[in-house]
Amino acid sequence: MGKELEYQVVVVGGGPGGLAAAMTCARAGLSTLLLERGRFAGAKNLFGGVVYTESILSLVPDLFSEKRLPFERPVTEEGWWLLSEKGVVKLTHTEAERMEGPPRAYTAFRARFDPWLAQKAKEAGVLLVPKTKVIDLLKEEGQVKGVVVDRPRDWEDQEPAVVRAPVVILSEGVNRLLAQKAGLIDRDFKPQEVALSVKEVVQLPKGEVEKRLGLKENQGLAVELLGEATLGLPGSGFLYTNTTTVSLGVGLFLSDFAQKGIKPYELLENLKRHPVLARILEGGETLEYGAHLIPEWGLEGLPKLSAPGVMVVGDAAGLVNPLFREGTNLAIYSGIMAGKAAVAAHEKGHFGSSSLALYEETLKSSYIYRDLQYFRKLKRYLQENRAWFDTYPQLFNQVLGLYLSAQGRAKEEVFREISKLIRQRRGMVNLLKDALKAFKLFKGW
Amino acid sequence: MKPLPKVNIDDKVFTLKYYVDEEFVHLKIKDPRVCKECLEKPCLSFCPVGVYRLDRQGNITVGYQACVECGSCRVACPFLNIEWHYPRGGYGVAYKFG
Numbered sequence: 001m002g003k004e005l006e007y008q009v010v011v012v013g014g015g016p017g018g019l020a021a022a023m024t025c026a027r028a029g030l031s032t033l034l035l036e037r038g039r040f041a042g043a044k045n046l047f048g049g050v051v052y053t054e055s056i057l058s059l060v061p062d063l064f065s066e067k068r069l070p071f072e073r074p075v076t077e078e079g080w081w082l083l084s085e086k087g088v089v090k091l092t093h094t095e096a097e098r099m100e101g102p103p104r105a106y107t108a109f110r111a112r113f114d115p116w117l118a119q120k121a122k123e124a125g126v127l128l129v130p131k132t133k134v135i136d137l138l139k140e141e142g143q144v145k146g147v148v149v150d151r152p153r154d155w156e157d158q159e160p161a162v163v164r165a166p167v168v169i170l171s172e173g174v175n176r177l178l179a180q181k182a183g184l185i186d187r188d189f190k191p192q193e194v195a196l197s198v199k200e201v202v203q204l205p206k207g208e209v210e211k212r213l214g215l216k217e218n219q220g221l222a223v224e225l226l227g228e229a230t231l232g233l234p235g236s237g238f239l240y241t242n243t244t245t246v247s248l249g250v251g252l253f254l255s256d257f258a259q260k261g262i263k264p265y266e267l268l269e270n271l272k273r274h275p276v277l278a279r280i281l282e283g284g285e286t287l288e289y290g291a292h293l294i295p296e297w298g299l300e301g302l303p304k305l306s307a308p309g310v311m312v313v314g315d316a317a318g319l320v321n322p323l324f325r326e327g328t329n330l331a332i333y334s335g336i337m338a339g340k341a342a343v344a345a346h347e348k349g350h351f352g353s354s355s356l357a358l359y360e361e362t363l364k365s366s367y368i369y370r371d372l373q374y375f376r377k378l379k380r381y382l383q384e385n386r387a388w389f390d391t392y393p394q395l396f397n398q399v400l401g402l403y404l405s406a407q408g409r410a411k412e413e414v415f416r417e418i419s420k421l422i423r424q425r426r427g428m429v430n431l432l433k434d435a436l437k438a439f440k441l442f443k444g445w
Numbered sequence: 446m447k448p449l450p451k452v453n454i455d456d457k458v459f460t461l462k463y464y465v466d467e468e469f470v471h472l473k474i475k476d477p478r479v480c481k482e483c484l485e486k487p488c489l490s491f492c493p494v495g496v497y498r499l500d501r502q503g504n505i506t507v508g509y510q511a512c513v514e515c516g517s518c519r520v521a522c523p524f525l526n527i528e529w530h531y532p533r534g535g536y537g538v539a540y541k542f543g
Contacts, residue, residue: 037531037535038535038537039535040539042543043538043539043540043543044514044539044540045540045543046540046543047543110542110543111540111541111542111543112542112543114543130534130535132535133531133533133534149534150533150534151534175514175516175519175531188520190520191517191520194520196491196493196515196517198493201542231447245542254521255521257521258487258521261487262449262490263449263452263454263490263495264493265454265457265495266449266450266452269452286460288460288541288542288543289457289460289461290538290540290542290543291493291494291513291515291517292515293515293517
C-alpha cells in the first residue's frame with residue numbers, strides 16, 4: 001500500500017452488506033475500496049444457509065442468465081419440525097407452484113456465494129483488497145475521514161497504512177468493534193443479545209439427500225427444528241438440504257450456553273443422535289463444522305445508523321429477523337441504502353451528519369425498521385415464554401401420538417386422556433394465556 | 446438438564462481450514478489470577494471450538510489456533526478477562542463452505 005491512499009468510499013467487510021454497498025457506489029462511478037480481512041470475501045462467513053432471490057436480484061438483475069448459480073438447491077418445502085425426545089411432528093408447506101417458476105429462496109454456502117457476489121462487485125468496478133484488517137478509524141474534527149489498516153505504509157515505513165475516504169461504510173459483521181469506535185453505539189452487546197449457532201455440513205451418499213427427504217433433483221427442504229433440538233431452551237435447530245449435503249445446526253442465546261454450561265458441539269451431537277435425524281444422517285461424513293454469532297439485540301441495541309463520514313449496515317447494525325430467517329437479505333438491502341446515501345453525499349459534496357442521515361431515513365421508512373419495531377419485544381418474549389420450546393413441542397408429539405393410535409379404543413377415553421395431558425403439562429388457563437401472548441406478539445403490541 | 450453425549454471437539458476442528466498466525470496471538474487472558482478465582486469458568490463450555498481448556502495445574506490455556514473468531518468469549522467471559530482481537534488480515538479460519 002502506498003503512502004496517502006484516497007478513495008471516495010471505503011467499505012469495511014466483504015459480506016453481502018459490504019458488497020451491496022460497494023457495488024452501489026462503484027456503479028454510480030465512485031472510486032470504491034472494499035477491505036476484507038479474510039483471504040477472500042466469504043472466508044470468515046458462515047450462516048445457516050438460506051438466501052432470498054429478491055434481494056439478490058436487486059443487485060444482480062440478470063441472475064438467471066448465469067451459467068452456474070451460486071446456490072445449492074431451491075427451497076421448495078419449508079416449515080418446522082417439532083421434536084420430542086424420540087419423535088417428531090412435521091409441519092411443512094409445499095405446493096406445485098413453488099416447483100415451477102423462479103424460486104424465491106435457495107440454500108447456499110457463504111464461502112461460495114460471497115465470492116460469486118464479490119466477482120460481480122469487481123466487475124462493477126470495486127477494488128476489493130482481501131487479507132487486510134481495518135484496525136481503527138481515522139477521525140478528524142469529529143468526523144470519520146478514513147481507516148487505518150494492519151498493513152505497513154511501505155517498505156521503509158512500517159507504521160500502519162491510512163486510507164482516506166469521506167465516506168466509510170461499516171459492514172464488519174456481528175462483532176461491531178469499529179461501529180463502537182465510530183461512536184455509533186456506546187456499549188458492547190451482552191451475551192443475552194446474541195445467539196451462538198453451530199453447524200455441520202454433512203455429506204450423504206450419492207442420491208440420498210433426495211431419497212431420505214423425499215425430494216427431486218431441483219427441490220430442497222429447509223426446516224427449523226424446535227423442542228428437543230435445544231433441550232427445550234429458547235432457540236432452534238435447522239436442517240437445510242444442499243446439492244449433495246445437508247446443513248444441520250443449532251443455536252441458543254449465548255447467555256444460556258454460558259450459564260448452563262452447555263457445550264455447543266455436544267448440543268449439536270445430541271441433535272444428530274435424535275432418531276429422526278440419525279436416520280437422515282446415516283453414513284454421512286462431516287465436511288465442515290463452524291460457529292457464528294447472530295445479532296438479536298433488535299431495536300433496543302440498534303446503533304445509530306450514521307454519523308459524519310460513517311454508516312453501519314447488516315449484522316453490525318443487528319439487522320436480523322430470527323423468526324423469519326432474514327439476515328443476508330437485510331444486509332443486502334441496507335448495503336444498497338447506505339451505498340445510495342454515499343452517492344447522494346458525493347453529489348452534494350457534503351459528508352456531515354445531515355448528508356448521510358439519508359441512509360437512516362431510508363432504512364427507517366423501510367420494512368426492515370418497521371419489523372424491528374414490530375418485533376421489539378421478541379427477544380424478551382422468547383426468553384420469558386419458554387413453553388414454546390419446551391412444553392409445547394413435547395405436548396404436540398404426545399397428543400398426536402395418542403390421537404393417531406386411537407384405533408380399537410373408545411374415543412371418549414382417548415380424548416379424556418388427551419385433555420388430561422394438556423391440563424397436566426400446561427393447564428387450560430396457561431394455554432389461553434400463551435395463545436393471547438403469542439397473538440399480541442404477532443400483532444406487534 | 447439431561448447429560449449430553451461427549452464429543453471430541455478436535456475431530457470437529459479437524460474439518461476446518463486455518464492459516465495460523467504464529468507471530469500474533471490474537472486471544473490472550475488479561476490476568477490469569479482472575480481465571481483462578483472464577484468459579485464457573487464458562488469459557489470451558491461455551492467456546493464452540495474448545496479454545497479454552499484446563500491444564501493439570503488448573504490454569505486456563507488458550508489454543509487460539511482453533512479459534513473461529515465468533516466473538517463469544519469477548520462478551521461471555523464473566524470478568525471480560527479476554528483480550529480479544531481478530532487475527533491479522535489473511536490469517537485465521539477460512540471456511541470452505543460456511
